[in-house]
Amino acid sequence: MKFDVVIIGGGLAGMVCGIRLAEAGKKCAIVSQGQSAIHFSSGSFDLLGRMPDGTEVSDPIAAMAELGKIAPEHPYAIMGEKFCAEHLQQAPEILRSAGISVSGDCRKNHFRITPMGKMKPTWLTIDGYLTTASSERLPFEKVCIINVEGFLDFYPEFIAEEFRKQGVVCNFGTINLPDLERIRRNPSEMRSVNIARVFDREENLEVLAAKIREMASGCEAVILPAIIGIGRDDAFDVLKSKVNTPLYLLPTLPPSIPGIKAQQALQHRFRSLGGEYFLGDTVLSAEWKDGRVKELFTANHGDIPFRADHFVLATGSFFSKGLVATPDRIVEPVFGADTVFTPDRAEWYTLRFFDRQNYQAFGVRTDRSLRVVKEGVPIENLYCAGAGLAGFHPVQEGCGAGVSLLSALFVADRILKGE
Template structure:
């Protein structure tokens, strides 16, 4: 089988690259082994909120010049980062995934980080939020006096007390309540079903979200903020809009423990967009066994397709780094399992991680070594028709910098543009 482009990985980077390639009419295949980081998403995207030296960043584009030359944003270049960042909302909009920044602070088109309330009751910076997810312009000047936090009886993946503690520290009085719904109660018989997605499926039925909304309304006693677990709108975010409009208070949906309902919804919609453009998505399959012609990849195979050779002009590796199994770790080395690419990591394993959990964790910055066009090295030589995108790319510690989605989306756009322009 022959394609113009074969992409390995089913996450954010892979889908953005695939959609761009299909929009330009390229015959494109995505091979996706399994779950990706969107299933764990906070419902917000980070572009850059901290520099490697720890300096906090409010306006990501203004901080790009402080990044090292090896950083993916430095390789993309300041102008292109700005161009791709401003194209992001439109690309997701075409998939039916609404994204919005924090309400504008100041003037101009530059992205400014907002803040989301985390399930731990803290405030974390973010660039864009998915529909229904609130981004605040400030983490200190909260405008609410009193909040009602409502959970489902027996739902342990949403800790209302942590959220209440966090808000109370900022001067917002909190009251915690629980709602019991007959259909959700049935899930409790099997503890593995009482998860965010199980509840979201039940809340996808109009009868249930209307009943839930009415019960929350009855619980309100003049609070100006209602906080709910983000388990609504797996298929359609109209539910979050409806609940927001029917309650006489501001409504904030706060992320639960994984799986992430807004993240899964975004992934499903992006996949649908890719397929509706004519792309082929092999779900639950693993790419392996590449064949090379000198410094070019000729083909690869997959577990499910057996001996069938999948050939392409260009290949993209967006296999998610350590988290996505795009990198493998053994006691003494780290390796890239599909192509055997060169990986940058400290030889001394004892410094791969820091004892202080909240400090910068070096292992999270480990990735494949690439040139400035995101072409990887193999045995010290550039692989000419292979590109790397997303968290598989080395040169940055996205976890520490708050740049995860930004690096995934922007490297994918950059790689797609290079492939399309034949660079």
């Protein structure tokens, strides 16, 4: 099979890179080992929330200049402040063109609310999810937090505890329905997706709206877990139209409804642009010629290779096995690319889970064009984008989505410019 570009990995970076290239007329294939980490999405896309020393960032673009000095190996520093600033409009446009409506400002972070009620600085948030402009103030003083009876992936008490610190009065409500009773027969599978399917049904949405109206009385706003709209896109709008109190969603523990919807929207967009999406396949080996990748062989396609002029490694980090930790080193399993890590395993992590962990910044070694380096030499037509890159701390710095989006655009840009 012959393509202009073959992208390995169908997560945020792979998909956005594919969409950008396909928009520019390139024939692209995405080969993905399984569904991606977008399924764990919070409903927000972070750009830069904190500096490496923990200082909170208000203006991400301004902070990038500073970051470039402190962390010259950070992907933002490699791509350059100028590139990042120029492309920070393009990234949300790509999301919107796929049908993911996001709001946010790359010059001023807003705050998203985690499933535990904590506030985190972020860049873009999917419409409908609760955000606040300041971490000091929520947009209401009295709120009703509603949960589904028996749903274990959402914790109104934790959320209320955080909200109360800002003087917000919290009421609680629970919802139960005969259809919910039916899925509760498998209590461990009482998950966001199964619940959302119940509320895809018009009659259940109607009952939900009536119950919310009842429970919301005297409250300025209502908070629901993200359990609305898996099979249909209009469910949340329909619900809002039936309730006259402002209604906000909060993310749940995975699987994440906004994440699943975003994944499907991106995949749909990629395919509608003529992209071919190969799910559930694993790249086994590569053929090389004159320092270039010539073709890839996969588990499903056996002797029929994927040929392309350019290849993009967007296989992600440890979760998706884009990086594999052995007892003494970090391995990139597809190409055996060089990786960046500290040789002393004792330095890989600290015992405090929420600390800045060194292993999170491990990744694939690249040159300044994000070309993958193997045995010390950059490979001419193989780029790396997304979570597999080295030099950044997605969790502590709150920059995972930003690195994925920007590096995807950076790599697409290089390929289109014919470098």
